[in-house]
Amino acid sequence: MDKGKQTNISSKGGKVDGDGLTKKERRALKVQEKNKPQSFDNKKEVQIVPQIKPEPPKPANGAPGQLSEKELRRLEWEKKLAEQKSKTEKPENENLSKAELKARRREQQEAQRLAKQQQKPPEKSVEVKKVAPSPIKQEKVEKKKISDSRRLQIVSHLYSDATFGNAIIYKNVHPAFVRLGVQYSTKKILGSNARAQALLAAVKCLINDLQTPPKQEFCRYLEIVLQTCVDYLQLCRPLAVSMTNALRHFKTKLHQVECLEDNIKKETLLEDIETYIAEEINKAGEAISLKVNEKISNGDVILTYGCSSLVTKILKDAHLAGKQFKVVVIDGRPLLEGRTMLQRLVQIGINCTYVQMNAISYVMNQATKLLLGAHALLTNGYVMSRIGTAQVALVAQAYNKPVLVCCETYKFSEQVLTDSFVYNELGEPEMLFTANTLDESSPLVTSRNENLQILNLLYDVTPPDLITAVVTELAILPCTSAPVVLRIKP
Template identity: 35%
Template sequence: METAFFSHLPNHSLPDTAAAYKGSKIHPAVIQAGIMMSSGEIRGANARTMATMLAFQQVIEEYQCPEQTVLWKDLPNHLSPMIAWLEDCRPKGVGGGNAIRWLKGEINRLGEVDMGTDIEQKRHLVGAIDDYLTQKIEFADQIIISHAQEKIKAGDTIVTYARSSIIEKVLLQAWRRMKEVDSSAEFRVIVVDSRPLNEGRSTLYTLTNAGIPCTYTLLPLASSVLPNANLVLVGASALHSDGSLYSRAGTAVISMLAKEYRVPVVACVETYKFGERVSLDSVASNEIGEPEQLLQIPGGKPFQGDFPATLTPLNLMYDLTPANLITTLCTELGFIPPSSVPTVLGKTAPVV
């Protein structure tokens, strides 16, 4: 049950795998990626983008161009139903959309430049996908980690929210670097989390296993820990052209409290997640999770029965953090203000 106000937002639902396998248009690798993304086994913008592109890489390797046609014209038609099926499984987001547009552009470029036989063209595309993932995600993350760790000093208290793979890497690398310089130096991390996903538990497990002193708390208590913080580090699912940050629901609350207590907020985000969209709120574009998850209290009895007619449970997955709440962006280009997003988009337009 949902109100008309949110009826335009996509719901999380398991895909019809039987129909996908029965038809011949969806490659098994794409079906597997879709199932894992829909179930939450693959979570996070980077992980989903990599899973999508690696699945398409396998599709291209096994693709056979029909006679009386050319690869660069037929391959996009071959990929279209798979892209649509993945979108039904889970919205691809800004980063995934940029990656798919880049792939389509790379395929079209085959018609402009003679790449040889079909085998050579497929080999070129497979290698190009590897290069894209390496440069846009892996190398970009290494540079971001190198920049962001400079903001962490001995004795600092760092606040992070939920789970971000790049934030985990930043904290782990900063800890290792600090211990190499001075074995007695340390910083502490406060992991703020929220239901229903409780993704922060994974971050807590990773950091504590590395020996980093951590405190775990929930979002309603964030105002009690932020006054003692020196820095807030957050990840992002996307960054819009007006500088607003699209991330896990609750990020905007953390950023708002941080500004209230004059704690700098640094968002670590790869530039391939930059998008041209301008959003005023998180209602126009979002995802709806399973509402029953909100009613499943850990250790409590599962909810049974129907919802009252006057009650509509709503589980929004993301929120939008205004640019004025973000102190700076840490990207592979260095530290930039949120207002520089249009400039970066203009420079990278031919690439993404």
């Protein structure tokens, strides 16, 4: 046996090591230690360590406690972010529904209003006296309500709330246009040719009196002022097709003289207007008169409707040429333009007969031909003229009488119409209540009813089937040749 290792033999007969325990006893102690519950006093102590962010890695040189500059900056940046996150709290509105958010916003708005009211000084109490409206104003309001209720739905787009009284708000309107607007609204100027000539005469006055402001171009300034004047006229009365075509021609010439001096521009524009009146209206009327006179022979009975300046000129020229014929003037309410036509023809010495529309069937059998004027000739061949023209043409077709429509080419329009309700002009309904033929008052005045809706159209549309031919300064053409003329003319 070695000297360093001493073994004892116990009384039980087992070997004993240096600690005085046998092998069996030592095994039992190990088993007890395994089964024994762990305590904090034991060497194998379980420590609960809070979660701590991992320390930054040590530098490559392995020296503890030393960090690089980049790592120090990163640590400082992380600290700042952590502080900001701790300061910013979660908004309260994230977990709220839409209804709750709306209610909270309303509460905030009410609180702000109350705060504003508290800041304002108290207002002095003022006693408001209710003044009863005058009976005149009440009557006007009642009349307006009644007139609104009488509007027909089929022509509701033709009604306009703009009246002549509202035209006063327009500024920079030349006096010539103001006077012209009054004449249009009071029906002192009637007829397409007369309205177009009056408009061009007002444009000439505007050009002569116009003074261009500094740093502005003459043509552009003239166009702006002219548009204001035209808007004023539109309030007084809707523009005719002849007026629209004349304005279009003038604006085309206005853009062609932009490169000239101001004085030369004025002279050129004035010459263009005079040329337009002479060629498109006067000379065209003379050419139409020569062509129609070839169709008039002695003993003819010519029937006309209303008052047309072109038809009046044709009959005057035929009478001066020595032809013997009679004229039957058919008139219709409410304008009764046939009276003016009758007066002009009788002064010359033409044998005339004057009848109303209800007697047209009694005189149609005596007529040899019909001469009618036109407000415009549309692209589809329909003729737009004074209300009642279509009825006269219809009766003439029933009696197999030729119908000639006299119309200058500057009245040709690119519009397409088949009825009188899409595009038309409305007259005053009160004009239909007065017969204007008797000294006594009309029975319509006493029989007014709120349920009665009054419609006073100024124009109607005549289909091309009822018209034999259209006499123009170019030639005697069928109504369907209107698109060809519009394509040929510049």
